[in-house]
Amino acid sequence: MLNESSLIYGGSGKLSIEVYLSDRIVFIASGKAKLLWNTLFENIRPSAGPGIRFNL
Structure with a gap:
């Protein structure tokens, strides 16, 4: 964040x-x-991930 006077939203x-x-x-x-x-x-930051869960 180089510009301290701007609002990031x-x-x-x-x-x-x-x-x-x-x-x-x-x-x-x-x-x-x-x-x-x-x-x-970057304006858009995507992420994705797989997983496996075991229910007891």
């Missing part, structure tokens, strides 16, 4: 999908994006 969104492979095993795919304005950095 934005928003974010998230999407998550869960697929039950069995009674206890769940596959998770998620993604999110952050939107930033009034900055020298």
